[in-house]
Amino acid sequence: MNTVLFDFLHEDAKNIRVSVFMDEQGFKDEFDEIDQKAFHLVGYHENHPVATCRFFKKDEKYYIGRVAVLKEYRKHHYGAMMIHKAEEYISSYANCSYLSAQVRVKGFYEKLGYKMTGDVYDDEGVPHILMYKELKK
Incomplete structure (x- = not known):
């Protein structure tokens, strides 16, 4: 994957997010003001956009978010590849990254080295948890 x-x-990131978060999972407010400030990664398999995530700085911390892989391309480690690529960029500026994970997929992030911090909170009726990972420079 490139x-x-x-x-x-x-537009490729936008289309993936609409497909995964709005069409598949039913979120209504997928796009926000952070999109204007964030960096966006898009993963391509044979020139076809299949995965995306964004990362941004907020209050002196760096966050990864909106990690999405098209349904037919899951189980190929594309989500993990997107996270690792975002971490590479973030590690140039910080020694820790944060993300807000849907509780149902927190195990995926734990396998990538993320740890829970704080309490479960609601986002459009879906339980989420803040997670963090110490990065190597």
């Missing part, structure tokens, strides 16, 4: 970094919300 990844491309954009400093704007690229």
